[in-house]
Amino acid sequence: MATGTVQHPLITHTTEVPGTTVIPRIDMRPDGLHERGKQLVESIRSGPRSANPFLITERAEEKQITLSSRDLQLSDFGLLKTLGTGTFARVWLVKPKEQKEADKNKVYALKILRKADVIKLKQVEHVRNERKTLAAVVGHPFITTLNASFSDDQSLYMLLDYCPGGEIFSYLRRARRFDSETSTFYAAEITMTIEYLHESHGIAYRDLKPENILLDADGHLRLVDFGFAKQVGNRETYTLCGTPEYLAPEVIHNSGHGLAVDWWALGILIYEFLVGQPPFWDQNPMRIYEQIVEGRLRFPPNMPASAQNIVSLLCKTNPSERLGHISGGASRVRAHPFFQDIVWDDLFYRRVKGPILPRVSHPADSSNFEEYPDPPDSRGQSIYTDDLRKKYESLFSDF
Template sequence: MVFPKPNGSLHQIEKSIVETLRSSPRSSNPFLITERQGEKQLCIQSRSLRVTDFALLKTLGTGTFARVWLARLKDQKDKNKVYALKILRKADVIKLKQVEHVRNERKALAAVIDHPFITTLIASFSDDKSLYMLLDYCPGGEIFTYLRKQRRFSEETSRFYAAEITMTIEFLHDVHGIAYRDLKPENILLDADGHLKLVDFGFAKQVDNRETYTLCGTPEYLAPEVIQNSGHGLAVDWWALGILIYEFLIGQPPILGSKPYADL
């Protein structure tokens, strides 16, 4: 399998965009999505959308209480324009006690809507049974798929994606005080130009300089302080990045299993 080839000049442009975003003030405006859509001239208003407005083309992924569809607006002129529509069943979200995580995900995505390496939340809406998040579609698929087929990445490829992830984490931490808390290959997609997009912000939380005690994430990538429930902060993302870089170069995380730190 061949990677989408990253465009070097585009990378420099995106880097300058990130630097500009880092100097932007933090916003907690609940109407941020609508305002940003106006700036980008998107003709989608969250309050007016319904799931019946979309043609659901195929399933992109499934989870415990959510399914992601490749979708297209039925009445749009450009039939090639598609989106990723995440559908979360309200009953399952409540039953599995994921209300706070879903709320945190939407809040985090609304805050970082302009970042080039983070999936874009275009709109969100709901009905009696489900919650919906309309996201940009990444045709490159999961970086996990490429890693498993190639077994390991070259040092050059690993360095390139590690740099983009570093810029993304730094932006989340420094600009918004958000801990991502679920960094792993399955949550990194590739866009049409070969650049990464961080997705699935279900465990993301604004912590700033405080500590939080929620046990969440994927075992192989968890920092010791998360396992020990001793309180954790933004630093857990840097631990996970170290694990991820090791996996890029070697082909698997350094510690495997559902209890990777059983001796701690």
């Protein structure tokens, strides 16, 4: 199977194997916009209000974009520090060079994707899906916010809200495992996020794991890296993509998969939160797949009964029997005894702080992220040639 390096959740990491995109988990570590930006903001401020507050379809009208009105370009930002790297992208902590006095401390995460590498690694469709999905879901409290996207001769850019808390993965590894209260809190926020993606947009996220969850300054999570997200609705898709330990059986079987894969992954996530490692694991990815298809869960004796039960119901090998995908949908998940102490309105409207409060001393504090080497000399990087531009530039027109 594929091998490679997982380095940061804001990056879509891939290693090519024909017909597959599988991410291995390495060591268990750690005023206005340019015209297209304006159109983006306007496009996400419409839609009827849902009767279910967890399925918001309206957008955050109060959100203010604090960048200048001229066309955005890389030189509009000061690059402060690399937050993460991948095979064809780098995420920078950036600060706009021109800001109002009230916004002088505002910083962002700028994801830079080199066009030539996106094409070389056959990730054009994934990158387009990521931008499209993030534009559609702006306003949800537990999803990273896309403020703008733009491009230049060689690269694509996505300007995202900065989450100074870093990856929840890092906190989990330091703690080894989370207690029941912490696990339930973050599983509940993920549940509402999956419900919104599925029932408001028909989007399968397809890459749920601790590495793709960041914490904001108040200890709430933000789901990031939507490179594998795809609008499938009631249809099935056949692309093999994801992270081995979190793949659902139907993905491995290549029998067609849909929204149900995210509920399977939620079960794996709850287990990893409480135990410290996923239920199916081996150094050999093929053995992981065998365990997943077999579907035999083993629980430590000290794992709460309600947690064992919800994991068992979420990790049904037959997706038609899987909690979240069966009749009642996400409401059945929220009604499970595992979440009996959750006040869903308080959680959704962020009336409570999270159980983990990151140490953040100032808005641009990046101490919760790892250190990365300086970017390589651009002379050794792939060039987006005129031939490539003629063939692919129209596919990047959304940026």
